[in-house]
Amino acid sequence: MIKIEINGQIVEAHEGDMLIDVADEAKIPIPRFCYHKKLSIAANCRMCLVEVEGAPKALPACATPVTDGMKVHTRSPKARAAQKAVMEFLLINHPLDCPICDQGGECELQDVAFEYGNDVGKYSEAKRVVPDHDVGPLIATDMTRCIHCTRCVRFGQEISGLMELGAVGRSEWMEITTYVGKSITSEISGNIIDLCPVGALTSKPFRFKARAWEMVAHPSIAAHDSLGSHIEVHTYQDKVMRVVPRDNEAINETWLSDRDRFAYEGINSQDRLTVPLAKSKGQWDEQEWEDALNQTVELLKPHLNNPDTVGVLVSPNATVEELYLLRKLLHAHGVKDIETRLRQIDFRLDEAAGKPVAPGLVNTLPEIEAMESVLLVGSNLRYEIPLLNLRVRKAQLEGARVRVLNVADYPFTFDLEDKVIADPQALVDTLKVLVRAAAELKGTEIPAGAEDAVVSEQHQAWAKDLVESGKATIMVGAMAQQSPLYADFVLWSARLADLTGATINVVPQSANEVGAYQVGAVPANGGNIDSMLASDKKAWIVVGIDPELDTVYGARLKQALDQADTVISLTAYDSEYLRSVSDIMLPIAVHTETAGTFVNATGDWQSFKIASAAPGDAKPLWKILRVLGNLLDMDGFDYVHADEVLEEAKAQTQSLGSVQGDLAIPARTCDKPVVLGEWSLYSVDPIVRRSEPLQKAAGAARPVVRSAIEADEIVLNTPAGPITLPNEYDESVAPGVVLVPMGLSETADVTLTDVSVAAS
Amino acid sequence: MASIPLNECCYRLNHLDKSWDIETYMANGGYEVWKKVLAGELTPQEIIDEVKASNIRGRGGAGFPTGLKWSFMNRYAPGPKYILCNSDEGEPGTFKDRDILRYNPHQLVEGMMIAGYVIGANTGYNYIRGEFWEPYKRFDQAVQQAYEAGLLGKNILGSGWDFDLYTHLGAGAYICGEETALIESIEGKKGQPRFKPPFPASFGLYGRPTTINNTETLASIPMILAKGGKWFADLGVPGAGGTKIFSVSGHVEKPGNYEIRMGTPFKDLLALAGGVWKGRKLKAVIPGGSSTAVLPAEKALEMNMDYDSIAKAGSFLGAGSVIIMDETTDMVKALDRLTWFYYEESCGQCTPCREGTGWMHRVVHRIYTGKGRPEDIDMLKDVSGKIMGRVICGLGDAAAIPVASFLEHFEHEFRHYIEHGCSIYDRA
Ligand SMILES: Cc1cc2nc3c(=O)[nH]c(=O)nc-3n(C[C@H](O)[C@H](O)[C@H](O)COP(=O)(O)O)c2cc1C
Ligand code: SF4
Numbered sequence A: 001m002i003k004i005e006i007n008g009q010i011v012e013a014h015e016g017d018m019l020i021d022v023a024d025e026a027k028i029p030i031p032r033f034c035y036h037k038k039l040s041i042a043a044n045c046r047m048c049l050v051e052v053e054g055a056p057k058a059l060p061a062c063a064t065p066v067t068d069g070m071k072v073h074t075r076s077p078k079a080r081a082a083q084k085a086v087m088e089f090l091l092i093n094h095p096l097d098c099p100i101c102d103q104g105g106e107c108e109l110q111d112v113a114f115e116y117g118n119d120v121g122k123y124s125e126a127k128r129v130v131p132d133h134d135v136g137p138l139i140a141t142d143m144t145r146c147i148h149c150t151r152c153v154r155f156g157q158e159i160s161g162l163m164e165l166g167a168v169g170r171s172e173w174m175e176i177t178t179y180v181g182k183s184i185t186s187e188i189s190g191n192i193i194d195l196c197p198v199g200a201l202t203s204k205p206f207r208f209k210a211r212a213w214e215m216v217a218h219p220s221i222a223a224h225d226s227l228g229s230h231i232e233v234h235t236y237q238d239k240v241m242r243v244v245p246r247d248n249e250a251i252n253e254t255w256l257s258d259r260d261r262f263a264y265e266g267i268n269s270q271d272r273l274t275v276p277l278a279k280s281k282g283q284w285d286e287q288e289w290e291d292a293l294n295q296t297v298e299l300l301k302p303h304l305n306n307p308d309t310v311g312v313l314v315s316p317n318a319t320v321e322e323l324y325l326l327r328k329l330l331h332a333h334g335v336k337d338i339e340t341r342l343r344q345i346d347f348r349l350d351e352a353a354g355k356p357v358a359p360g361l362v363n364t365l366p367e368i369e370a371m372e373s374v375l376l377v378g379s380n381l382r383y384e385i386p387l388l389n390l391r392v393r394k395a396q397l398e399g400a401r402v403r404v405l406n407v408a409d410y411p412f413t414f415d416l417e418d419k420v421i422a423d424p425q426a427l428v429d430t431l432k433v434l435v436r437a438a439a440e441l442k443g444t445e446i447p448a449g450a451e452d453a454v455v456s457e458q459h460q461a462w463a464k465d466l467v468e469s470g471k472a473t474i475m476v477g478a479m480a481q482q483s484p485l486y487a488d489f490v491l492w493s494a495r496l497a498d499l500t501g502a503t504i505n506v507v508p509q510s511a512n513e514v515g516a517y518q519v520g521a522v523p524a525n526g527g528n529i530d531s532m533l534a535s536d537k538k539a540w541i542v543v544g545i546d547p548e549l550d551t552v553y554g555a556r557l558k559q560a561l562d563q564a565d566t567v568i569s570l571t572a573y574d575s576e577y578l579r580s581v582s583d584i585m586l587p588i589a590v591h592t593e594t595a596g597t598f599v600n601a602t603g604d605w606q607s608f609k610i611a612s613a614a615p616g617d618a619k620p621l622w623k624i625l626r627v628l629g630n631l632l633d634m635d636g637f638d639y640v641h642a643d644e645v646l647e648e649a650k651a652q653t654q655s656l657g658s659v660q661g662d663l664a665i666p667a668r669t670c671d672k673p674v675v676l677g678e679w680s681l682y683s684v685d686p687i688v689r690r691s692e693p694l695q696k697a698a699g700a701a702r703p704v705v706r707s708a709i710e711a712d713e714i715v716l717n718t719p720a721g722p723i724t725l726p727n728e729y730d731e732s733v734a735p736g737v738v739l740v741p742m743g744l745s746e747t748a749d750v751t752l753t754d755v756s757v758a759a760s
Numbered sequence B: 001m002a003s004i005p006l007n008e009c010c011y012r013l014n015h016l017d018k019s020w021d022i023e024t025y026m027a028n029g030g031y032e033v034w035k036k037v038l039a040g041e042l043t044p045q046e047i048i049d050e051v052k053a054s055n056i057r058g059r060g061g062a063g064f065p066t067g068l069k070w071s072f073m074n075r076y077a078p079g080p081k082y083i084l085c086n087s088d089e090g091e092p093g094t095f096k097d098r099d100i101l102r103y104n105p106h107q108l109v110e111g112m113m114i115a116g117y118v119i120g121a122n123t124g125y126n127y128i129r130g131e132f133w134e135p136y137k138r139f140d141q142a143v144q145q146a147y148e149a150g151l152l153g154k155n156i157l158g159s160g161w162d163f164d165l166y167t168h169l170g171a172g173a174y175i176c177g178e179e180t181a182l183i184e185s186i187e188g189k190k191g192q193p194r195f196k197p198p199f200p201a202s203f204g205l206y207g208r209p210t211t212i213n214n215t216e217t218l219a220s221i222p223m224i225l226a227k228g229g230k231w232f233a234d235l236g237v238p239g240a241g242g243t244k245i246f247s248v249s250g251h252v253e254k255p256g257n258y259e260i261r262m263g264t265p266f267k268d269l270l271a272l273a274g275g276v277w278k279g280r281k282l283k284a285v286i287p288g289g290s291s292t293a294v295l296p297a298e299k300a301l302e303m304n305m306d307y308d309s310i311a312k313a314g315s316f317l318g319a320g321s322v323i324i325m326d327e328t329t330d331m332v333k334a335l336d337r338l339t340w341f342y343y344e345e346s347c348g349q350c351t352p353c354r355e356g357t358g359w360m361h362r363v364v365h366r367i368y369t370g371k372g373r374p375e376d377i378d379m380l381k382d383v384s385g386k387i388m389g390r391v392i393c394g395l396g397d398a399a400a401i402p403v404a405s406f407l408e409h410f411e412h413e414f415r416h417y418i419e420h421g422c423s424i425y426d427r428a
């Protein structure tokens, strides 16, 4: 530690730390624009100039390393003069259109100008005007306001890994722009809205909706992937106006994915169900809650005598409280088939372990960032969990070697050391080879099943790197999880991890996927969605999902719902499909409208409070379940607070199997061509699907099949008959693989347990 | 005027037929030093000592002692290192490097080879101004000849030393002459200066240790080593050794490049260039390129052409680009043109320069077009003062210095414009 003096105050610092960081730590204000703690130093705005004794010129605090005994003045006449000069220069060409600027009230330029600027400008020439470009549905540009700090440019270069913005032109004509005519497509592009210190880059959906000071900020947890990013929900008159990240180094740092940032537009969708509806004689009638709940109980009661004939499908984005109460209510009546794993088709792991085997990250995100070697198994990580992808990117930039086993050559935002792109069976076979290579390296016995594997130099290099890297991990992603060979992927990955000393992270996808396992929202009787659909359910309860879109069971599920006597829907959204199959539809609140808890990928229980009002008569699900419990004359449903439910849920977590290499599973093969489902960034859940800006964004799903088959169309067999989809010839897809976009009405019949390519 | 020795170093071959050909060069002692170096007869340390003894200061404009600059490099540090030659020659008034490239390119090639050897660089780039198509071809041809003669490439003359030399043509931005912008430009990025530290010696091209020198600096090296550092030092004055090429332009009878000894009186240089044209009187001189302060005739006529003397007169030797202005020169018009240049050429990266150069130009232009206001003079002084010392690279200061110096010496001409809407020479 060294000592420096800032404005006469002695401050301790590490030699070489930048002056601005030392001053920040000591809470001594230094104005700045280009500096950002997560970006490289540009030192171009010159706002942070301070006086350092002995230096002839004022020095930029953001780029001046401290040395022992340094004496700094941030408010001396010399420092002030420099700061005022820079402020004046920044303002001469700035439009000063604060009254019509969305950044007003939270503008760094405004704040700093207030403190360091003059009250009258001396500049009387014409001001610069910069034409705007449409950069897509998420970000609005007013480039005349740009102060050229290049934070947005550096974000692309350094953080997102997509250089979509750059500076062109010199001098006053320097302009921040996208590559000729392109829009911004990054899955985390919205962060440049936060980074931009002025109103040059603002949120398009939020444009002109509310003023910063009119809104109420509610700390909350993001709900559209498994990380549980920390967010702030900003509401105006109890309606969500926008979502921004909250700093949290362990999870999202200062970032947020576009999905978690802009999904809220789906919360405000016109499709929200606002009153309970009941069907009588083919007619839907609006109901008072009391009547609706009584009818629900009436509908349910007869089936509770035959609990095995009741199936419950729940969104893995439901809260711990909601899932726990569902389980409590239904288990008490013997209903065990509560399922949240709507996209899994291979359950052999559970069968082998005798209990559900939950995915999860065994490493924290900072640990993942520090990995030296990463093997991604069946994962388009960028689109699955954008901010987890960022951590792997950081590791790669620091020198980690990232290798992938994938069914398609997905465009990563970092360099891959090596890759194998093949069909699932071939990928599993590759894992076996790697296991054999690792066993040979370690001089241990070659595990059964890998005896026939033929090791090449490539495989040796892969295995060697996992063995020799002090920090190595194998990450199993959504593509593997949703494939027919999930169990093989996990087992062989686990065996490889055991042999090499790497960790194994099976990446959970949904906000409360891990919580669902813990509180028992997966069948405890060895069942699963597949077996549920195979048994003859007479009653279904569907909660928080679009049943035709949110599973990979397509027509099979639709037929099951059609054939059931009773379908009770608890839903945030009204939809034609739900109306066509349900007997009753109860409007529920979404996550911002209830208090609740998500258990994230790393196993953290993160609770949040109500941020916005549910529309109309919609109610938090946990409250609905509480009343249903009472109506069913059950004990223990007299909660006053969601906290009480949480306490109980925590105390009653269920016992789970863990990912282990020594489980024995029955063999399964997977014939080619194999049809696999692909979830685009913005088709993953009902809220995201209804966010209009996201649906217009680059990550939205298109109803097009991708394959390396040369055909304009591909016909897929489904239980509801063949469907024809346009085919995009794509050499990046492994031979023998057909990728079908899921979560779209066009593919709603595709049933991944029962699908084949009929013709192409 | 006693006879002035001319062309003793970089231009020593320029009078010869096909001076740019390798045969001419080798017939005149060319590549002998390089061969000695490869044979181990001159060690890197000896070369640095000799360069230090020569008292040569960088010819690119900043005048940094070259021997000292080279000693910042650790020749034996592992990994790639680079030697870069700055032939961007963008400073208004400067055209000396062009004639080295055109008429004595091999001496530059040899200088780069030696410099690369000293600092441990196996790769060199010569970054040539985009408009210099003919000089570019000449230099590139010289490089090819050197390869053919086995003086470049792998294991040169069996010495075990490798050196590759590339010619890079710029694309017409003044800022790319600034050394770190030049580095960015070679890397294929937008030419923008980097914030320093780190300096190129620790983090240069592709993040590797790099030395960058001006064309004239590097072309002087073979002569310094052939004839000895002391020879070179003795040509000049105590503050700066050697000869220096001065590009004389403007209102003289014989504009052109003059390689003369440091410390030669300005008067003699002016006489060499045929004196002020049309028999007119001298009004003002910009002694070191447009970025250096303008001097009124009285001061200029007293100075000698070396760093200390020009500094005493109130300006800087810079790149040795002497712009002569006769008694009819409209200083407002001259500054209007200069401010336009910097306004055009600012890279746009840092605030004071991006915003200030345009502001200064607009005000000067307003005065020049007869719409000046009384407060404009103070405003110009204020704005130029606010840029100086607050920017990333030298361009901001370079833009402010002309404004400040023109006003310092010729404020009355600006006042006249503001009051009468025309120059002091117009019959209003
Ligand atoms: C705006 C600007 C433009 C410059 N242009 C040139 C140039 O055209 N040629 C040059 O040699 N040096 C130029 N320089 C100086 C270089 O940055 C650098 O100091 C020089 O190339 C170092 O070589 P030397 O030590 O041999 O002089 C420029 C500097 C600035 C700030
Ligand atoms: S758009 Fe915003 S973030 Fe980007 S350079 Fe301009 S002011 Fe900075």
Ligand code: FES
Pocket (backbone or CB within 6 Å): A031, A032, A033, A034, A035, A042, A043, A044, A045, A046, A047, A048, A049, A060, A061, A062, A063
């Ligand atoms: S914050 Fe230091 S120069 Fe911009």
